[in-house]
Structures are given as structure tokens and as C-alpha cells.
Amino acid sequence: MGRRGRVLPSQRVRMADVAEAAGVSRATVSRVLARDPAVVEATAAIVRDAIERLGYRPNRAAQALMGASRTLGVIFGEPPDRASALLLRGINEAATSEGYALTVAIATDLDGEELRRGLNTMVEQSAAAVMVLPATAVNAQVLAAADVPFPIISTTDLGPDSPCSVAALDELGAVDVVVGHLQEIGRSRILHIGARHETLVSQFRRDGWQTRVDQADLFEMADEWSARGGCDALHRAVARGARPDAVFAASDEMALGAMYAAAELGLRVPGDLAVAGFGGLPVTEFYGPGLTTVATSPQERGALAVQECVRRLSEPDGPPSYRLLAGELVVRRSSVPGGDSPGPVGP
Amino acid sequence: MGRRGRVLPSQRVRMADVAEAAGVSRATVSRVLARDPAVVEATAAIVRDAIERLGYRPNRAAQALMGASRTLGVIFGEPPDRASALLLRGINEAATSEGYALTVAIATDLDGEELRRGLNTMVEQSAAAVMVLPATAVNAQVLAAADVPFPIISTTDLGPDSPCSVAALDELGAVDVVVGHLQEIGRSRILHIGARHETLVSQFRRDGWQTRVDQADLFEMADEWSARGGCDALHRAVARGARPDAVFAASDEMALGAMYAAAELGLRVPGDLAVAGFGGLPVTEFYGPGLTTVATSPQERGALAVQECVRRLSEPDGPPSYRLLAGELVVRRSSVPGGDSPGPVGP
DNA sequence: CTGTTAGCGCTTTCAA
DNA sequence: TTGAAAGCGCTAACAG
Numbered sequence: 273m274g275r276r277g278r279v280l281p282s283q284r285v286r287m288a289d290v291a292e293a294a295g296v297s298r299a300t301v302s303r304v305l306a307r308d309p310a311v312v313e314a315t316a317a318i319v320r321d322a323i324e325r326l327g328y329r330p331n332r333a334a335q336a337l338m339g340a341s342r343t344l345g346v347i348f349g350e351p352p353d354r355a356s357a358l359l360l361r362g363i364n365e366a367a368t369s370e371g372y373a374l375t376v377a378i379a380t381d382l383d384g385e386e387l388r389r390g391l392n393t394m395v396e397q398s399a400a401a402v403m404v405l406p407a408t409a410v411n412a413q414v415l416a417a418a419d420v421p422f423p424i425i426s427t428t429d430l431g432p433d434s435p436c437s438v439a440a441l442d443e444l445g446a447v448d449v450v451v452g453h454l455q456e457i458g459r460s461r462i463l464h465i466g467a468r469h470e471t472l473v474s475q476f477r478r479d480g481w482q483t484r485v486d487q488a489d490l491f492e493m494a495d496e497w498s499a500r501g502g503c504d505a506l507h508r509a510v511a512r513g514a515r516p517d518a519v520f521a522a523s524d525e526m527a528l529g530a531m532y533a534a535a536e537l538g539l540r541v542p543g544d545l546a547v548a549g550f551g552g553l554p555v556t557e558f559y560g561p562g563l564t565t566v567a568t569s570p571q572e573r574g575a576l577a578v579q580e581c582v583r584r585l586s587e588p589d590g591p592p593s594y595r596l597l598a599g600e601l602v603v604r605r606s607s608v609p610g611g612d613s614p615g616p617v618g619p
Numbered sequence: 620m621g622r623r624g625r626v627l628p629s630q631r632v633r634m635a636d637v638a639e640a641a642g643v644s645r646a647t648v649s650r651v652l653a654r655d656p657a658v659v660e661a662t663a664a665i666v667r668d669a670i671e672r673l674g675y676r677p678n679r680a681a682q683a684l685m686g687a688s689r690t691l692g693v694i695f696g697e698p699p700d701r702a703s704a705l706l707l708r709g710i711n712e713a714a715t716s717e718g719y720a721l722t723v724a725i726a727t728d729l730d731g732e733e734l735r736r737g738l739n740t741m742v743e744q745s746a747a748a749v750m751v752l753p754a755t756a757v758n759a760q761v762l763a764a765a766d767v768p769f770p771i772i773s774t775t776d777l778g779p780d781s782p783c784s785v786a787a788l789d790e791l792g793a794v795d796v797v798v799g800h801l802q803e804i805g806r807s808r809i810l811h812i813g814a815r816h817e818t819l820v821s822q823f824r825r826d827g828w829q830t831r832v833d834q835a836d837l838f839e840m841a842d843e844w845s846a847r848g849g850c851d852a853l854h855r856a857v858a859r860g861a862r863p864d865a866v867f868a869a870s871d872e873m874a875l876g877a878m879y880a881a882a883e884l885g886l887r888v889p890g891d892l893a894v895a896g897f898g899g900l901p902v903t904e905f906y907g908p909g910l911t912t913v914a915t916s917p918q919e920r921g922a923l924a925v926q927e928c929v930r931r932l933s934e935p936d937g938p939p940s941y942r943l944l945a946g947e948l949v950v951r952r953s954s955v956p957g958g959d960s961p962g963p964v965g966p
Numbered sequence: 967c968t969g970t971t972a973g974c975g976c977t978t979t980c981a982a
Numbered sequence: 983t984t985g986a987a988a989g990c991g992c993t994a995a996c997a998g
Contacts, residue, residue, distance in 0.1 A: 292985085296985085302976070331974090336990090338975090354991070360699070375690070375725075397720055398678060398679070497904045555846045646971095653993085682973090685974055685993040
């Protein structure tokens with residue numbers, strides 16, 4: 273008698289429709305979709321033709337119910353910047369080409385509650401694997417303790433012993449390169465402006481700086497991971513007498529803010545104060561006189577994360593892998609002696 | 620005999636497990652989950668307790684298979700900037716609080732192919748409704764012609780007659796406010812720098828400008844929607860003799876690039892050249908001497924879009940709604956006469 | 967107020 | 983090489 277009280281009979285073309293149109297069974301259609309070589313080419317062609325004609329799209333929910341799901345999860349963290357948008361781009365492109373759909377969640381709180389909820393969402397969505405973007409220390413613990421039926425790939429370095437795979441930036445190496453550069457041009461009082469220290473990347477950046485510059489009075493904590501934060505931080509540092517001859521900010525935006533503050537303080541960049549940031553998106557070429565920074569490729573990182581999802585899925589018993597991408601130093605006028613701004617842009 | 624040749628027997632706690640633990644039927648558990656008031660509180664409490672104890676998470680795929688799905692789709696377009704990251708934030712927050720999960724796709728090409736694929740993905744994922752971010756004219760056609768089983772909400776203005784709901788920015792109004800401001804401070808040769816004219820927002824911004832400034836020689840097309848694009852465009856405009864006394868750029872980043880070019884050309888901002896952008900994220904306070912712009916709230920727009928999804932879902936026969944959000948003029952030194960930069964930041 | 971039952975659209979044995 | 987049939991985990995009549 274068919275769909276009993278079905279309120280809203282699905283209008284969608286189903287596999288059964290395709291099967292009927294092609295004069296085969298549903299099983300055969302399913303096999304064609306799965307590229308099962310057992311199906312003889314002639315039959316397959318007829319089926320594909322029917323699929324095409326009817327505009328059939330398989331129902332992922334039904335597929336997921338049965339076997340392996342074809343969706344990957346992404347859990348975003350702070351900050352909501354362009355880099356995260358690019359990371360999503362990279363992930364999407366790779367995922368699409370591998371035939372995966374994407375489902376997302378966001379976790380920005382400090383106690384791991386949102387991450388826990390996000391992971392729950394992912395199990396509800398039957399994600400096959402999930403990628404977690406910048407994490408806090410608390411989140412790292414949540415991840416390590418998570419009882420979930422899928423592999424987790426972190427795009428923040430969680431260390432080689434984490435149960436999660438990592439596809440991250442080599443933070444320490446990258447910081448070493450910028451700070452080293454600042455020292456090479458002769459700066460010895462390099463102020464580090466950090467923020468949101470509960471995030472792992474923030475800690476990495478400070479740790480990297482500390483390896484080369486071990487002076488507590490040259491660290492200044494900004495209130496937020498932004499230009500405003502960087503601006504206020506430099507003002508505070510100078511007010512308390514820090515007298516830096518260079519600034520290494522934990523983000524490019526903070527570096528921009530610091531340059532603004534420098535202008536307000538009458539300090540020339542780079543003459544009186546060399547400035548470097550971290551991130552390296554194209555726009556930084558126009559930050560101040562041109563900002564020295566470390567370029568990282570969020571898109572590449574995203575693609576790498578997806579690759580790792582695919583690998584973990586194909587070798588379910590393989591160990592989590594640990595891969596770090598190198599950042600690339602980009603030297604611009606904010607740290608080239610003699611590159612002082614002649615022009616009128618600035619506060 | 621149970622699960623016959625099941626290769627990977629699901630380890631997950633199922634509704635049946637909860638039902639057994641609570642000593643009720645699956646139907647009752649289902650009702651508790653759906654907050655069906657028919658279930659007496661005492662029973663519900665027992666069930667909730669069992670759910671909690673077993674760590675049960677419903678399987679969305681199975682739910683979707685039956686009735687209404689609880690996932691919303693988001694299709695992103697250009698550009699991959701911070702605004703899109705914020706929009707996702709707003710959407711996520713609203714969606715989560717409404718109990719929806721999110722699935723995403725990206726469509727950035729010019730011929731609508733990716734949009735079509737994205738919509739297919741959404742059908743496959745059984746999205747209940749989908750939100751489409753900045754669109755091109757081609758995409759608008761694809762959307763209008765789309766044969767999909769869910770309502771579409773556009774965060775770009777597709778006009779009041781579109782079959783899609785719109786929850787967008789009042790582009791024309793916002794542009795009118797900025798350009799009007801430039802005129803009020805006495806500028807009469809306002810150059811507009813636009814880019815990627817295949818996108819609707821780009822067209823809106825030019826149209827808005829054209830209403831107030833109708834001089835073809837004061838329009839300059841940038842190669843890209845970026846600071847580099849804005850910088851090169853101003854150089855080109857000046858080289859061909861445009862002699863503007865103000866710039867209205869279609870994006871804040873392009874405005875930043877224009878200010879950089881101005882410095883290279885020896886033009887003071889705002890003395891020789893007032894500059895205004897469009898977007899208004901906090902960082903623009905630090906673009907040049909502080910950038911005049913129109914602030915828009917991507918997060919709010921995202922929340923509005925989700926609201927509209929929910930409404931369309933609850934009144935399936937209601938008409939698509941058409942709602943425009945106002946932008947807010949933010950005046951900063953780049954357009955305040957006498958606000959010229961004394962400082963050293965700039966090329 | 968709660969249980970029984972019949973599928974949702976698909977994959978996967980198993981048999982032919 | 984293909985088809986028949988048994989579910990995957992859940993919801994929604996319908997009956998009690």
C-alpha cells in the first residue's frame with residue numbers, strides 16, 4: 273500500500289526511480305554509483321544515462337545510515353579572520369575533490385564546552401573525520417579525552433604524542449625566523465605583543481620569542497587579538513618605560529595597531545622601531561610602510577588536513593600523523609633600515 | 620540473528636539502548652527528544668536520565684531520512700574575507716540556538732557551475748533550507764531556476780521579486796550615505812574604485828555612486844578586490860589624468876591600497892584626497908589615519924538569514940521575505956578636513 | 967499517555 | 983553479472 277500517512281511524500285528522484293527507468297534493480301544502481309567493477313559496462317552506461325536524465329542525487333543521510341559517511345566536519349576556533357576563511361577554502365576544495373561534503377561548528381569559549389558540543393554535532397551528523405582549527409589548551413584536553421567514532425585532525429600543533437593527527441604550521445620555527453631577522457638588523461630590545469594567551473598559537477608565539485629574547489619587561493599582553501589591542505599594548509609598554517627598538521606582534525593586525533601607536537608616539541618605523549607581524553596575508557603589504565611578517569598558507573594547511581582525513585579513513589589503524597608546514601619570512605619596509613616613511617599615511 | 624554481515628557494527632548508543640535502559644519504547648524516547656508534551660514528566664525524566672547516562676546522541680542521518688532535517692546549508696561566494704568569517708559566526712550562533720547543524724559549500728566561479736554543484740550537495744545533505752552568500756548575476760539566475768526541495772535565503776539583495784528570501788545589506792542606501800558625506804565635506808571629484816564587476820555587490824556599489832556622481836572618467840576598475848587592486852587602480856586613474864579630490868572604494872581593503880598609492884604619489888589624505896571605503900570592520904580604524912567607511916554587521920546579517928530560514932520552514936507557504944539592513948556611516952580622519960597625518964606610517 | 971508497526975532511501979550479503 | 987531481501991536508526995500514524 274506504500275507510504276502510509278506520509279505527510280510530505282518526497283518529491284525527490286530516488287534510486288528506485290532510476291532503477292525502474294534503467295530496467296535494473298536498485299542494487300545495480302547502487303553498484304554503479306560505487307563504481308563497482310562487477311557491473312558490466314553496458315549496464316552501467318544505461319544506468320548512468322538514467323541518473324543523468326532524471327537528475328538523480330543520492331541521499332547522503334540514507335547512505336550514512338548504512339555504511340561510511342561522506343561528510344567531514346570542521347570545527348572553527350578563534351579568531352574569525354580571513355585566514356580562517358581561507359582555511360575553509362582550502363578544506364572545501366580538497367574535500368569536494370575527494371567527494372566529501374562539509375559540516376561545520378564553532379567553538380570559541382574558554383572552558384571547552386562549545387568544543388564538546390561541536391564534537392557532539394559531528395557525531396550526530398555522522399562525520400567520517402573532523403578537523404579542528406586553532407585550539408586552546410583546554411580544548412586540547414577535550415580532544416584527547418573525546419570519545420568519538422571518528423579520527424580528529426588538528427590544524428594547531430598538539431604535539432607528536434597527541435591522539436589527534438596534526439597538520440599545522442611550524443609556529444616555533446616561523447617565530448624564530450622573524451625574531452632572528454629583527455636581531456640580524458641589529459635590534460636588541462624586541463618587544464613581543466601577545467594576546468589571548470589561552471590559545472595555543474598565542475603561547476607558541478611567545479615561546480618562540482622567548483627562546484631568543486629572554487627579557488620579561490619586553491613582553492606586553494594585549495587585551496585582544498586585534499589592531500586596537502596592538503595599539504594599546506605598545507602605548508602601555510612605552511608608558512611603563514620599556515623602550516623597545518623593535519616589535520614582534522603575534523598577529524599582523526596587532527602589528528598594524530602597533531605601527532599606528534608608534535606614529536602617535538612620534539616613533540619612526542623602522543628607524544626608531546622596526547615592526548614585524550605574523551600571518552602574511554597579501555594585505556599586509558599595505559600595512560604601514562609595508563609590514564615584515566611570516567607568510568603562512570591557510571589554504572595549503574586546509575588541503576593537508578583533508579589529505580590526512582582521507583589517509584586516516586583509508587588506514588583506520590594507522591597512527592595519527594604529525595606534519596608541520598614551514599612559514600616563510602617576508603621582509604618589507606617596516607624592518608628595512610632606511611625604509612622610513614616619507615609619506616603622509618598614518619595617524 | 621541481528622546485524623547480519625555488518626562489517627562495522629555501530630558502536631554508538633542507539634535510541635533502542637536508551638529505551639531499554641529506561642524501560643520504555645523507542646517511540647517514547649523519540650517523543651522526549653522532540654519535547655512532545657504528551658509524555659508525562661515522570662517518564663520523561665527517566666528517559667532524559669538514561670540519555671544522559673549512556674551519552675546518547677541522536678543520529679541526524681536517520682532523523683533526516685524520516686521527516687524534516689535539522690541541518691541548514693550555507694553556500695559561500697567571494698571574497699574569502701573576515702566578513703564572511705563573521706557571517707558564518709552569526710549564522711552558526713543562531714542556527715545552534717535553533718537546534719540546527721550547518722553544512723557548507725563554496726561557489727566562486729563565474730558560470731554558476733559551482734553554485735549548481737553546491738545546491739546539489741545541499742540536496743544530498745537534505746538541508747532544510749540554504750543560505751547563499753554574495754552572488755553574481757549568473758548565480759542569481761541559477762538560484763531563480765533551481766529545482767530544489769528547500770527554501771533559499773540570499774544575503775545579497777536579489778530584489779523583492781526573487782523567489783529567494785533576502786536578508787541583505789541596503790547597499791544603495793549605504794553607498795549613498797558615504798558618497799553623500801564626501802560631497803558634504805566639499806569634494807566634487809569623487810573617484811570610485813570598483814572590482815569584480817560580475818558580483819552583484821560590486822554593481823550595487825557602483826550604481827549607488829553613479830546616482831550622485833555621474834562622471835565616467837571618475838570610475839576606475841581594479842583587477843582584484845584587494846589592497847593591491849585599490850593601489851594600482853588609483854595609480855592608473857591619476858596617470859590617465861583623472862585628478863580626483865576624493866576616493867570611494869568598493870571595499871575597505873581597496874581604500875587602504877588607495878591611501879598607500881596616495882602616499883606614493885605625494886598626495887595628503889585627506890587634504891589632497893579624502894578616502895572612504897566600505898565594510899567597516901574594526902581594523903579599519905587603523906587603516907591609514909583612520910578610514911571613513913560604512914559599517915555593516917555581518918553577524919547580524921547571518922542571524923537574520925537564519926531567522927528567515929526558520930520562518931520559511933514554519934510557514935512553508937508563506938512568501939519569501941525581503942529585508943534590508945542599514946549600514947552605518949563611520950567618519951574617521953581619512954575624510955575629516957584638517958585630519959592630515961603628521962606621522963611616519965605609510966610608504 | 968505509551969507501545970506497535972511500517973517505512974524513510976540506501977547498501978550489502980546471499981543466492982541465482 | 984545481477985536481483986531479492988534484510989536492515990541501518992529513527993519518526994509518526996494508529997491503536998490501546
